[in-house]
Amino acid sequence: MLGKLKSLTGIGASGTRAQHEQSAEPFQPDAFEFPPMKPLSPPAAENDDLMRPVYEAVEQDLRSAGLLR
Numbered sequence: 001m002l003g004k005l006k007s008l009t010g011i012g013a014s015g016t017r018a019q020h021e022q023s024a025e026p027f028q029p030d031a032f033e034f035p036p037m038k039p040l041s042p043p044a045a046e047n048d049d050l051m052r053p054v055y056e057a058v059e060q061d062l063r064s065a066g067l068l069r
Contacts, residue, residue, distance in 0.1 A: 062068045 059068065
């Protein structure tokens with residue numbers, strides 16, 4: 001239990017958290033330089049009318065039967 005608490009707080013066998021942070025490597029500014037990200041945009045809107053193919057098939061059958069012009 002104490003080991004888990006120490007790992008979460010950053011206090012290790014070397015002493016306090018402040019001592020641990022001082023012993024860390026100095027900050028390298030170029031280590032966090034990443035290429036810019038492309039902005040994301042939503043996909044194009046689509047009509048989700050699921051009955052459209054059914055309507056088109058019925059219309060085509062009615063035209064082939066001569067009931068529609």
